[in-house]
Amino acid sequence: xxxxxxxxxxxxxxxxxxxxxxxxxxxxxxxxxxxxxxxxxxxxxxxxxxxxxxxxxxxxxxxxxxxxxxxxxxxxxxxxxxxxxxxxxxxxxxxxxxxxxxxxxxxxxxxxxxxxxxxxxxxxxxxxxxxxxxxxxxxxx
Numbered sequence: 001x002x003x004x005x006x007x008x009x010x011x012x013x014x015x016x017x018x019x020x021x022x023x024x025x026x027x028x029x030x031x032x033x034x035x036x037x038x039x040x041x042x043x044x045x046x047x048x049x050x051x052x053x054x055x056x057x058x059x060x061x062x063x064x065x066x067x068x069x070x071x072x073x074x075x076x077x078x079x080x081x082x083x084x085x086x087x088x089x090x091x092x093x094x095x096x097x098x099x100x101x102x103x104x105x106x107x108x109x110x111x112x113x114x115x116x117x118x119x120x121x122x123x124x125x126x127x128x129x130x131x132x133x134x135x136x137x138x139x140x141x
Contacts, residue, residue, distance in 0.1 A: 002036045009033060010084050017080040029069070034061065037086050041065045044090065048103075054093050055103045065089055 009032045013022070022029070041064065044057035058064035067087030073079045090103040 001039065003032070006032045006036060006086075010086075013082055014084040017082050017084065019081055022082055033069075033086060034066070037066050037088065038064075041088060048090060052090075052103055055090050056093055057090055065091070 009025075009028055012025070013029075016022075038059040038061070041057050041059040044065075045059070048055055048057050056065070060066070062068075065088050067083075067089060069082050071081060071083050073081065092103070
């Protein structure tokens with residue numbers, strides 16, 4: 001489960017966004033960020049299957065719903081090597097990579113659903129949120 005320590009780690013990463021610091025703290029990343037994120041994704045799988053059966057919550061370290069921690073800095077002015085958030089994307093079963101249209105993205109600690117299809121009427125959005133209600137107790141403690 002995400003904890004205050006998760007947020008603390010992300011704050012520390014923002015302040016020390018360097019390869020040497022990350023390598024030294026990688027076990028903490030695994031414990032405080034990656035494992036809770038994979039648990040969250042696994043918890044999403046069943047509710048997601050009920051209302052959007054063609055979308056997938058895949059709790060894998062690589063190639064699943066958890067986005068990588070490494071930033072693409074090739075064309076960026078900011079050369080910080082690591083993301084200071086947790087990216088989760090629920091993609092359609094036919095989507096093969098991060099460029100596929102997702103049901104939503106979330107960037108923890110700022111939970112921001114990003115719908116990539118045309119805006120849904122309020123009734124559909126209410127259905128979406130009610131379907132996720134069983135996992136809304138998955139909060140930071």
